[in-house]
Amino acid sequence: MARWGLRHLNRLQEALVPHRNAPLTETGRLRLARCVVDDGWPLRRAAERFQVSHTTAARWAGRYRTLGVAGMSDRSSRPHHQPARTPAVVEAEILRLRREHRIGPLRLAVLCHIAPSTVHRILQRHGQPPLACLDRATGEPVRRYERARPGELVHIDVKKLGRIPDGGGHKALGRAAGSPNKDRLNGAGYAYLHTALDDHSRPAYTEDLPDETAPTCAGFLIRATAWFAGQGITVERVLTDNAWAYSKNTWRQTCHDLGISPRWTRPWRPQTNGKVERFHRTLLEEWAYHRPYTSDGERMEAFADWLHWYNYHRPHTGIGGHTPASRGTNLAEQRT
Secondary structure (H helix, E strand, O other): OHHHHHHHHHHHHHHHOOOOOOOOOHHHHHHHHHHHHOOOOOHHHHHHHHOOOHHHHHHHHHHHHHHHHHHHOOOOOOOOOOOOOOOHHHHHHHHHHHHHHOOOHHHHHHHHOOOHHHHHHHHHHOOOOOHHHEOOOOOOEOOOOOOOOOOOOEEEEEEEEEOOOOOOOHHHHOHHHHHHHHHHOOOOOEEEEEEEEEOOOOOEEEEEEOOOOHHHHHHHHHHHHHHHHHOOOOOOEEEEOOOHHHHOHHHHHHHHHHOOEEEEOOOOOHHHHHHHHHHHHHHHHHHHOOOOOOOHHHHHHHHHHHHHHHHHOOOEHHHOOEOHHHHOOOHHHHOO
């Protein structure tokens, strides 16, 4: 019993070693095996020297004699015979459904009458990426890109957001009580959040504007360019969708006056402008719908603090957990 416990303790220690040069990684195993095979050490002496059991020392010495250095690597724990493995016909059907319909493990499990965990393992075994990494229209892996320097490309888009009546809307009061408050709104019932986001460093500049007409979009571009210039970023290109305002001569002339080259996404392909689209999703989750607000003014007051936090303090997973400020030319010096 004691020998069994020591053997399994040694295996556990081997699995938990933190770096390649620790004992009984590939390097440690090779040293142990060479002491026994090449230098003629007794097994028990080598086991004591490397703080492992006699059985462990014998195993690595035996593999070294048979396979050499290649035998020091870990082997798969998969059994040689798997009588309960999913039949190849079922696996082929799962892959066909995945390829043709692009659906996840749960729906595939229902269609094929097996467990979702089994479907997940089959997809992993055949190298199928998660659906989030695929383009739904084509089924091809999403090609991610990033510009080499700040300002080389700035994404611009507009998010239309319903305004909150004084006293609160349905999120604060419930739909029955919140609906009558809609009558208290004056003018348009929507806020138009115009956003410019740098492709490389990811800082965002956003304004709440009354509409998305060509003059409004052009004015926003002028102010956004000035804001980026204040951060040490010179805007070279802007990328927008094919909305009416961005196709007018007003937009083209403003870009020309600012020395900016305009670019447009392919029709019906919002993924091309995906960075600013993802920012708007984050904006909704972490600010607009983060808590119930009692008025539109209260929500907009909270926006400035949220945007500052996003630019200077929030870790961004798309850039390795860094903040947008850490990637900008001068953004890190603007923190106050």
